Amino acid sequence: MSDDMSDDMNSEHRSSTIQGGIFPVVMAGGSGTRFWPLSRQHLPKQFLSMGGEESLIAATMSRLTHIAEWADRYVVAGEHHKEGVITHCPSLPESNLLVEPCARNTAPCVALAAHHIASRDPQGVIILLPADHHISDISAFQTALLSAVEGAREGKIMTLGVIPTRAETGYGYIKYPGGGLDNQSRLSAERFVEKPPKRVAEEYLASGQYLWNSGVFIFSVERILTELNAQLPKLMTSLAPVRAAIEALDEAAYTEALDEAFMEIKGVSIDVGVMESADELEVIPLRAGWSDVGHWGALSEVNPVDEHHNVLIGHPEHLALNSREVTVYSDRFTAVVGLEGVVVVNTDDATLVCARESAQDVRLVIERLRHKGLKELT
Amino acid sequence: MSDDMSDDMNSEHRSSTIQGGIFPVVMAGGSGTRFWPLSRQHLPKQFLSMGGEESLIAATMSRLTHIAEWADRYVVAGEHHKEGVITHCPSLPESNLLVEPCARNTAPCVALAAHHIASRDPQGVIILLPADHHISDISAFQTALLSAVEGAREGKIMTLGVIPTRAETGYGYIKYPGGGLDNQSRLSAERFVEKPPKRVAEEYLASGQYLWNSGVFIFSVERILTELNAQLPKLMTSLAPVRAAIEALDEAAYTEALDEAFMEIKGVSIDVGVMESADELEVIPLRAGWSDVGHWGALSEVNPVDEHHNVLIGHPEHLALNSREVTVYSDRFTAVVGLEGVVVVNTDDATLVCARESAQDVRLVIERLRHKGLKELT
Numbered sequence: 148m149s150d151d152m153s154d155d156m157n158s159e160h161r162s163s164t165i166q167g168g169i170f171p172v173v174m175a176g177g178s179g180t181r182f183w184p185l186s187r188q189h190l191p192k193q194f195l196s197m198g199g200e201e202s203l204i205a206a207t208m209s210r211l212t213h214i215a216e217w218a219d220r221y222v223v224a225g226e227h228h229k230e231g232v233i234t235h236c237p238s239l240p241e242s243n244l245l246v247e248p249c250a251r252n253t254a255p256c257v258a259l260a261a262h263h264i265a266s267r268d269p270q271g272v273i274i275l276l277p278a279d280h281h282i283s284d285i286s287a288f289q290t291a292l293l294s295a296v297e298g299a300r301e302g303k304i305m306t307l308g309v310i311p312t313r314a315e316t317g318y319g320y321i322k323y324p325g326g327g328l329d330n331q332s333r334l335s336a337e338r339f340v341e342k343p344p345k346r347v348a349e350e351y352l353a354s355g356q357y358l359w360n361s362g363v364f365i366f367s368v369e370r371i372l373t374e375l376n377a378q379l380p381k382l383m384t385s386l387a388p389v390r391a392a393i394e395a396l397d398e399a400a401y402t403e404a405l406d407e408a409f410m411e412i413k414g415v416s417i418d419v420g421v422m423e424s425a426d427e428l429e430v431i432p433l434r435a436g437w438s439d440v441g442h443w444g445a446l447s448e449v450n451p452v453d454e455h456h457n458v459l460i461g462h463p464e465h466l467a468l469n470s471r472e473v474t475v476y477s478d479r480f481t482a483v484v485g486l487e488g489v490v491v492v493n494t495d496d497a498t499l500v501c502a503r504e505s506a507q508d509v510r511l512v513i514e515r516l517r518h519k520g521l522k523e524l525t
Numbered sequence: 526m527s528d529d530m531s532d533d534m535n536s537e538h539r540s541s542t543i544q545g546g547i548f549p550v551v552m553a554g555g556s557g558t559r560f561w562p563l564s565r566q567h568l569p570k571q572f573l574s575m576g577g578e579e580s581l582i583a584a585t586m587s588r589l590t591h592i593a594e595w596a597d598r599y600v601v602a603g604e605h606h607k608e609g610v611i612t613h614c615p616s617l618p619e620s621n622l623l624v625e626p627c628a629r630n631t632a633p634c635v636a637l638a639a640h641h642i643a644s645r646d647p648q649g650v651i652i653l654l655p656a657d658h659h660i661s662d663i664s665a666f667q668t669a670l671l672s673a674v675e676g677a678r679e680g681k682i683m684t685l686g687v688i689p690t691r692a693e694t695g696y697g698y699i700k701y702p703g704g705g706l707d708n709q710s711r712l713s714a715e716r717f718v719e720k721p722p723k724r725v726a727e728e729y730l731a732s733g734q735y736l737w738n739s740g741v742f743i744f745s746v747e748r749i750l751t752e753l754n755a756q757l758p759k760l761m762t763s764l765a766p767v768r769a770a771i772e773a774l775d776e777a778a779y780t781e782a783l784d785e786a787f788m789e790i791k792g793v794s795i796d797v798g799v800m801e802s803a804d805e806l807e808v809i810p811l812r813a814g815w816s817d818v819g820h821w822g823a824l825s826e827v828n829p830v831d832e833h834h835n836v837l838i839g840h841p842e843h844l845a846l847n848s849r850e851v852t853v854y855s856d857r858f859t860a861v862v863g864l865e866g867v868v869v870v871n872t873d874d875a876t877l878v879c880a881r882e883s884a885q886d887v888r889l890v891i892e893r894l895r896h897k898g899l900k901e902l903t
Contacts, residue, residue: 184860464899468889480902481876482562482890485883489864493876498859498869500878505863511846512860521842524858 167270169215172260175224175278181442184497193279194231198450198460204278223256252414262390265368272299275364281449283436287330291431294331295365305365308358308430309437314348319360327432336430442506443490545648547593550638553602553656559820562875571657572609576828576838582656601634630792640768643746650677653742659827661814665708669809672709673743683743686736686808687815692726697738705810714808763790820884821868
């Protein structure tokens with residue numbers, strides 16, 4: 148932790164809390180099929196810019212400036228995304244890139260990172276972050292994170308809950324008492340709920356007592372290891388040889404133990420595996436222009452729109468004529484005429500033209516291409 | 526005219542008619558802005574295949590097999606389309622490509638061709654054809670043409686009128702007494718009417734007394750020169766030096782006279798300038814799968830459609846998922862998801878995505894591009 152950080156953290160809680168460093172853990176395991184044809188098997192969403200200046204993972208790292216040094220940041224990714232992480236995070240120390248032998252969802256990823264960080268700083272605090280989300284108000288986000296770190300140092304599991312702006316059915320929700328609009332209020336996280344149907348989402352929005360689950364969690368190493376041991380004992384038993392190899396600084400043993408562990412462990416998310424049953428969970432309501440950039444239609448949430456809500460990216464002269472809510476992502480000049488709610492994406496070898504409301508169906512295109520043996524297009 | 530043709534024409538009318546050859550005149554002056562981005566200023570619609578095996582002009586020529594030899598066929602085109610005509614009609618004698626100094630609509634084009642043909646065969650019959658239409662039933666078309674040639678030899682102005690299959694508002698109509706579904710009935714062409722509004726088009730369709738104006742006319746050289754002299758005397762006066770140069774075989778004088786004439790003459794269509802006021806005009810109702818291929822939406826009229834009325838051209842694996850009435854024209858693999866009535870066209874430097882019903886608005890895109898100084902895209 149940097150010196151200025153120590154000053155920032157100089158709150159009244161501080162004397163009663165643990166004093167370890169802050170260790171962001173960025174989860175970059177996504178395969179990003181929903182952004183076909185731009186995203187491909189080896190080029191998932193986190194490595195794309197989605198219209199911004201940086202790739203989503205680079206922007207995720209930029210948002211951690213003044214929160215943690217590069218030496219304290221970790222990225223967890225699969226073998227085939229290793230190169231991408233190195234390219235997009237050139238300042239990341241090689242040993243802080245934790246490579247998973249295979250995808251096993253987020254709980255094993257968190258456990259692996261916790262073991263690494265525990266061996267460096269048993270009093271450390273982890274900020275767990277998805278690599279591929281968008282946040283426009285960095286200052287608001289950092290305010291929330293620092294408030295969350297305080298909570299984590301008191302032993303709480305903290306999460307950021309996004310104040311909803313619409314009755315979204317594509318996100319999970321967190322029930323809370325309501326209020327707390329200053330980006331630093333710590334409130335009780337009463338319950339996690341899965342993606343709701345439209346009618347329920349509308350009730351949630353109207354109630355003012357539900358937040359979107361951002362996937363950002365903040366906890367001490369000590370607390371998360373306690374939870375993992377209690378709630379996912381099998382996973383932790385499988386990972387014990389990995390921890391031993393880390394402590395022994397034995398690289399060969401580490402690789403072998405990791406391969407073996409990941410072969411036998413069950414894939415489970417940290418939300419379901421730990422968070423939903425954890426006590427003393429607090430949420431900080433966040434209003435910072437967050438989006439999970441979950442599908443092509445979401446580009447209008449993370450880019451400037453024109454007066455007809457069109458988002459035109461990639462060529463300065465793109466033209467939307469008599470059109471509304473059109474998203475164009477193409478280096479080639481594109482004219483859209485007389486259409487509403489359409490997404491157009493052009494790459495060198497494939498074009499997608501999709502109703503915005505059908506953006507989730509892009510995965511069906513990939514399925515069809517695989518079925519037809521056209522893997523080079525997926 | 527070939528020898529087999531003389532046999533074909535051996536009808537009862539023949540003895541009372543003029544005996545000249547048959548001279549098709551193909552008008553290839555179109556600029557084809559409606560097929561942007563595929564058609565460009567130097568690549569108008571007649572040089573495109575529109576999904577077929579040949580370009581539209583090559584197909585127009587193929588439909589004249591057994592009707593007229595190459596030596597008797599003429600093409601009228603602008604200077605900047607000369608190369609295209611030579612490429613797509615390699616068998617056309619060089620002297621049969623009549624180059625207009627500038628576009629002046631169809632009446633001057635017909636007059637110019639009539640002068641050339643009159644100097645070769647004053648008893649000749651002209652078949653005037655647009656270069657860029659589609660006809661699926663060649664045999665039916667040729668039957669109609671030969672019947673029309675008989676009429677032309679009797680001194681009539683003949684036209685082919687397409688039996689309408691829908692209440693189209695994009696075509697002109699010809700009023701006739703009704704009936705005549707055998708592709709060779711010669712019936713009175715009572716009146717030409719301009720593109721009607723929807724309600725009127727519906728009445729026309731229901732009445733069975735209206736045909737679409739195909740733009741195909743058949744007349745003797747003698748008759749058309751008489752009409753032109755009577756109805757467009759100024760035009761003919763301007764062209765007199767051109768005719769003189771043709772007769773004198775004086776190429777330099779011809780070029781000079783043509784440039785001068787086209788500078789001063791007024792652009793007018795043969796329909797408005799001559800046909801609408803001509804007497805003794807007969808129409809042959811045509812049922813031959815005709816389309817003027819007037820805009821992108823018309824591709825479904827001239828290409829095979831799938832069970833959801835999608836037309837997918839250019840890549841064998843194009844995918845239309847949960848989509849209807851989609852037209853794709855692209856060499857690049859294209860997936861269309863969840864859309865209805867959309868046209869997608871991809872070229873190397875531009876993409877068009879357009880509501881099928883807005884296909885006529887493509888010209889607005891070109892206007893906008895010109896206005897922005899992006900002529901290289903037009």
